[in-house]
Structures are given as C-alpha cells and as structure tokens.
Amino acid sequence: MSIEQQQRPALDASAPAPAAPAPAGDSVLAARGLSVWYGSTRALRDISIEIPRHRITALIGPSGCGKSTLLRCFNRMNDLIPSFRMEGGLEFDAEGISGAEVDPVTLRRRVGMVFQKPNPFPKTVYHNVSWGARINGYTGDMDELVERSLRRAALWDEVKGKLHRSGLDLSGGQQQRLCIARTLAVEPEVILMDEPCSALDPISTARVEDLMEDLKDDYTIVIVTHNMQQARRTSDMTACLMLDDPRGSGHRPGVLAEFSPTDVLFTTPKDPRTEAYITGRIG
Numbered sequence: 001m002s003i004e005q006q007q008r009p010a011l012d013a014s015a016p017a018p019a020a021p022a023p024a025g026d027s028v029l030a031a032r033g034l035s036v037w038y039g040s041t042r043a044l045r046d047i048s049i050e051i052p053r054h055r056i057t058a059l060i061g062p063s064g065c066g067k068s069t070l071l072r073c074f075n076r077m078n079d080l081i082p083s084f085r086m087e088g089g090l091e092f093d094a095e096g097i098s099g100a101e102v103d104p105v106t107l108r109r110r111v112g113m114v115f116q117k118p119n120p121f122p123k124t125v126y127h128n129v130s131w132g133a134r135i136n137g138y139t140g141d142m143d144e145l146v147e148r149s150l151r152r153a154a155l156w157d158e159v160k161g162k163l164h165r166s167g168l169d170l171s172g173g174q175q176q177r178l179c180i181a182r183t184l185a186v187e188p189e190v191i192l193m194d195e196p197c198s199a200l201d202p203i204s205t206a207r208v209e210d211l212m213e214d215l216k217d218d219y220t221i222v223i224v225t226h227n228m229q230q231a232r233r234t235s236d237m238t239a240c241l242m243l244d245d246p247r248g249s250g251h252r253p254g255v256l257a258e259f260s261p262t263d264v265l266f267t268t269p270k271d272p273r274t275e276a277y278i279t280g281r282i283g
C-alpha cells in the first residue's frame with residue numbers, strides 16, 4: 001500500500017480500515033441495482049455498472065435519461081436535493097458509500113467534480129487552486145501545490161504571471177482548466193465531469209480533451225457528454241443510458257441500455273436502442 005493510500009481518510013470513521021486496495025485495472029466505482037427518484041418521479045431504474053480504474057468512461061444518452069443524476073450519485077451530490085431518494089447500492093473501492101455513516105464531504109475529496117459551466121470563485125487564481133487544500137488542512141508547501149496543480153491542468157504557462165489576478169478574468173476555457181486544477185489540488189482519485197466542454201469553443205475543448213487523456217494514468221474519469229464525437233475521441237468505455245420503454249405509467253426513467261468498450265459501442269453496438277441513439281434515430 002502506498003503512503004498516499006495509507007493517508008487516505010476513511011469514509012466511515014467508525015469502520016475498520018479497508019482491506020488492501022484492489023489491483024489496478026479493476027473497478028473503482030460501482031452502482032448495483034440503483035434506482036433514483038425525485039419526489040414521486042423515478043429518474044433511474046435498476047442501474048448496475050462498474051467504472052474501471054484509470055480509464056475514461058463516458059455516459060451518453062438522450063436528454064433526461066439520468067446521466068447527470070447517475071454521475072452525481074457517485075459523490076453524493078444528489079444529497080443536496082431535498083426530493084432525492086435512492087434504492088440499491090453504490091460502492092467506492094468496494095466500500096458502500098450510500099449509508100448515513102459515510103461522510104459525503106470526505107467522499108467528495110476523493111471523488112471530485114467538474115461542472116458544465118466553469119465556476120471559479122471570485123478570488124485570485126492562486127486562491128481558487130489553494131482553497132480546497134487549505135480547508136482540508138494541507139500542511140505542505142502551498143506554492144508548490146498550486147504550481148503543480150496548474151501544470152497538471154495545462155494552465156501554468158498561461159497564468160504564472162497572473163496568479164494574484166481574479167480567476168474570473170480568465171477566458172472560459174482557462175476558467176474550466178482552473179476548475180480542473182482546483183479539483184486536482186485536493187488530490188482526488190476520481191474526477192466526475194458533467195459536460196465540461198459544453199460551454200467551450202473547439203480549441204478550448206481540444207485542450208480539455210488532451211488534458212483528460214494525460215490525467216487518466218493517475219485518475220479515473222467519468223464524463224457526461226452530449227457530444228458523441230467527444231465520447232469516441234476521449235473515452236475507453238461508454239455507457240449508453242436510455243429512457244425506458246414508454247408503455248406503462250407515462251413516466252420514463254433512465255435505464256442502462258449498454259456498457260461496452262467505446263470502439264465496440266460505436267461500431268457494433270449490441271443493443272438496438274444504442275444503435276438508434278448513435279445514428280441519430282433517437283434524440
């Protein structure tokens with residue numbers, strides 16, 4: 001076990017120390033028979049999926065099929081929505097993460113998130129990056145952490161001369177990479193990305209995509225995208241969610257139609273619903 005792993009905070013402080021970490025190449029996150037409701041509306045039905053470690057997994061599917069809901073389950077962001085309710089299991093490193101004994105704040109340190117719209121704080125570039133580490137009580141060299149995180153996010157060269165200017169003065173693409181640097185500074189194991197490029201121009205999008213490729217040696221990435229070319233370009237695995245068959249109650253929760261290696265899903269999809277979606281016959 002590495003020093004870094006030994007120092008990871010336990011999700012449930014009262015739980016015994018977890019067993020030795022699973023070998024690389026296995027799954028890091030899992031949903032098992034997951035169903036989600038917002039009030040009386042079911043958003044997801046019986047989703048089972050294992051997210052492979054150190055790979056990029058794309059979640060695709062038509063609007064409203066529950067991609068963001070599934071993504072947010074993985075770091076308990078849905079807990080912030082009062083009408084949210086779930087059944088089934090969620091695991092991180094083979095430990096359950098949906099129980100009341102799990103501290104969502106600790107979980108979110110290990111499973112970070114980048115949002116659709118770049119959302120830097122109205123603070124300096126430096127403070128944006130150092131903020132999470134500071135509130136987590138980081139005792140190392142903060143200047144070094146800020147530089148390392150900005151370099152890792154492929155932003156250092158563009159901002160090294162303006163670390164003490166507002167993060168809001170950066171371009172949209174730079175702001176999104178600043179948000180990625182902010183996430184990296186907390187040293188998570190997984191990065192959840194909810195349509196991270198939808199507000200970016202093609203050049204900024206390409207930068208973020210290159211960055212994802214660069215990061216996957218050290219992190220597991222799960223990305224929600226509407227852009228099928230982006231899923232094809234960036235991901236190793238793709239999960240296609242679909243709205244359930246319309247017969248019945250009238251409401252259509254999201255279901256998992258297919259989870260396959262990306263090249264297989266886009267060339268020889270196993271499920272006819274996946275084929276209909278990727279060929280544009282289901283919007």
Ligand SMILES: Nc1ncnc2c1ncn2[C@@H]1O[C@H](COP(=O)(O)OP(=O)(O)OP(=O)(O)O)[C@@H](O)[C@H]1O
Pocket residue numbers: 038043061062063064065066067068069070081083
């Ligand atoms: N906070 C919420 N309160 C109530 N219902 C919600 C909430 N968030 C999502 N939903 C509902 O849950 C379902 C799934 O929404 P979700 O945003 O997860 O889908 P999505 O596939 O990510 O959609 P899109 O591609 O349009 O972003 C939809 O019917 C949506 O209206």
